[in-house]
Amino acid sequence: MLKDIIDNNENYQPGLSIDCVIFGFHDNQLKVLLIKVERANKWSLPGGFIPVDQDIDTAAITVLNGRTGVDGVFLRQFATFGKVNRNHQHFDKKTLEYLQIEEEKGKWLTRRFVTIGYYALVDFSKILPNPTGRYEVVEWIDHKEVPELILDHKEILDKALDTLRTELNLMPVGYNLLPEKFTIPELQKLYETILDKKLDRRNFLRKITNIGILNKLDEKKSNVAHKAPNLYSFDKEKYDEVLKNGLNQGW
Amino acid sequence: MLKDIIDNNENYQPGLSIDCVIFGFHDNQLKVLLIKVERANKWSLPGGFIPVDQDIDTAAITVLNGRTGVDGVFLRQFATFGKVNRNHQHFDKKTLEYLQIEEEKGKWLTRRFVTIGYYALVDFSKILPNPTGRYEVVEWIDHKEVPELILDHKEILDKALDTLRTELNLMPVGYNLLPEKFTIPELQKLYETILDKKLDRRNFLRKITNIGILNKLDEKKSNVAHKAPNLYSFDKEKYDEVLKNGLNQGW
DNA sequence: GTACATTGCGTCATAATAACACATTAACAA
DNA sequence: TTGTTAATGTGTTATTATGACGCAATGTAC
Structure with a gap:
């Protein structure tokens, strides 16, 4: 794969x-999709190169799609990283020989290499991590337990999470990370996990419903301990409207 | 200049x-620093290339500094642009011959070429637009009267302004665009110009002073029609603190 | 049936915001 | 000198948003 690219590097x-940085939500954990090639001892963010005949956004979609098999999800460019030494000696002589x-x-x-960072929000339940080769491992890892990453990937990941946190104040975000039907407590857990702080149950309900993007379904979650919570879905139309106009206008 | 770079392109x-995208504020107008080379019929954003031995942020500082002569100002990467055809036929055969x-x-x-967009906020009064060659024009142009730009530079400019507007809700911004001493009405005009909407005088005063980053000086603006407004300065220490923590926390 | 953890709904005090009224000031012209 | 004018400085009020709670309802486990 990599060798193919090198051999045809003019493309x-x-x-x-x-x-x-692919985010998913499962078991009340914000997870990140990471990969590891067999020979390496560190994990990496899934990435790729940019065909000269593709827009960079298209190339990002290709990377995301190749790893997760989903498309049409939330994908956003958030920063570009280009410190002089960021991939210094990453491919040393020995590696090239190998x-x-x-x-x-x-x-x-x-x-x-200058790298363009994209972050994606995907519905965990719809994703099947997809190794592109037999010598590769793809795994969802809790963002709080991310192991050492290659190069500046940790910095990239941190920046992505930072951006996500900031954007949470500008737009609703659950639509992309939760299954079609979900409960308010689940949504709240998502927010709490991303922001890494506790929120008041009752105030959260009020704020989130006041936005007007939720449909209360005539259905309750089944097979749960204690009182069964109501199920909700997103009102896609209103959701997109809010996404466009933003949440907090300020000034 | 360009030829030098081509001849040593491995560097x-x-x-x-x-x-x-260099923003300045003057005469109640948000201005953008644009350049035009004599032979071209369109204006451009000031830009440059990235030496292989420089961080991209450093290269951006170099561009900014070369054009404005100032340093230590607000400079932030906001997006990277890489549509396939963005510089298609920009340097055609004839241009290369020329x-x-x-x-x-x-x-x-x-x-x-993929281009990394940075936007800068500078104190207009301290800037002397600096052409790098005798065949080049550098000018401050009202952002509302920007002429046709080369390539996708209009898109880049729009995105920069969009980002600035969004960030205005997350951080104060006047410090970088106004002279050391300024009046509240001036600051308000700046906000109104950036946001392109009228704000209530009295509510603006309350909000902006409540942030706690302004020092009321014992001095009034002189030589002014009507009632002389008070002068203020920024409390740099508190300003930086707010910049770090953000304005609207949300949730 | 009872204990228990969790959900749903509501209340209240406080803070933030929007809309507006009125007095103050300085240049300018009669 | 004085009144006009257009701007600034300060304050008020109604409305809305927020934060911190109380309490009843519900479904599971024992």
Whole structure:
């Protein structure tokens, strides 16, 4: 895969890559999709290169789709990372040898790469982590238990989460991370997890319903301990409207 | 200049550039610093290329500094633009001939360039627009009267303004765009200009002073029609604190 | 049936916001 | 000198949003 790209590197944007921070929500945990190639001892964000005949946004969709099999989900560019040493010695001589890449062609890879960060919000229940090769592991990992990552991927991840937190104040976000039917407590847990703080149950209900993007369904969650909570769905039309106009106008 | 870069293109990040949207405030107008090279019939955002031995943020500072002569100002990356055709045929054969660039070396330039957008907020009164060559014009232009721009620079400019508007709700912004001493009505005009809407004088005063970042000076603006308004300055310490924590917490 | 944890709905005090009234000030012209 | 004018400074009030609670209803487990 990588070798193919190197061999045909004139088909790819040089010195530029894409990394995706893919968020999912499960078991009251905000999870991140990470990958690990067998030989490496660190995990990475799923990423890829940019075909010269593709918009960068399209290339990001390709990466996301390749890893998760879903499309049409929330995907947003949030920052570009380009410190001089960010991939310094990442592909050292030994690695290139192992990958059977000639030194001359390896130059394409060993220079500084600037990477464009995208973050995605996906419905965990619809995703089947998809390794692109047999020597690769793809896994959902709780964002609080992310192991050491390669290069500056930790920085990228942190920035993505930071952006998500900020944008939570500007737009509702549950639509992308929850299944079609969900309960208010579930939505609240999502918010609490992202923001990493407790919210008052009753005030949360009031605020979230006042936005006017929720449909209360005539149905309760089944098979739960204690009182069965009501199920809700998003009113997609109103949701999109709010997304466009933003939540807090300020000033 | 451009020719130098082409001739030594191995010293620059290939296929990647930086464009700066430099905002200033003067005469109750939000202005943008634009440039025009003599031969071109359209204006451009000031931009540049990225030396391989410089962080992208550093390269952005260099561009800004080269054009305005100021440093230490507010500069923030806001988006990266990479549509396939964004610089399609920008440097056509004729242009390359005019610039005396050999076809082989011109390839470096004629491929798709992805550009990283930065926006800057500067104190208009301290800036002397600085052309880098005698065939170049640098000018402050009211953002409402921006002429046709090359490539997707209009899109970049719009996105920058959009970002600025959004961030106005998350952080105070006057510090960077106003001189050291200023009046509340001036600050309000700035806000109104950026947001493109009228604000109530009295409510604005209350909100802005409640933030706690303003020092009321024992001094009034002189040489002014009608009642002389009070002068204020920013409390840099509190300002930075608010910048760090954000204005509207939400949730 | 009873204990219990959780949900749903409501209350109240306080803070933030929007809309507006009125006095104050300084330049300018009669 | 004085009145006019257009701006600034300060205050008031009604409405809305927020934060901190109380309490009844519900379904599971024992």
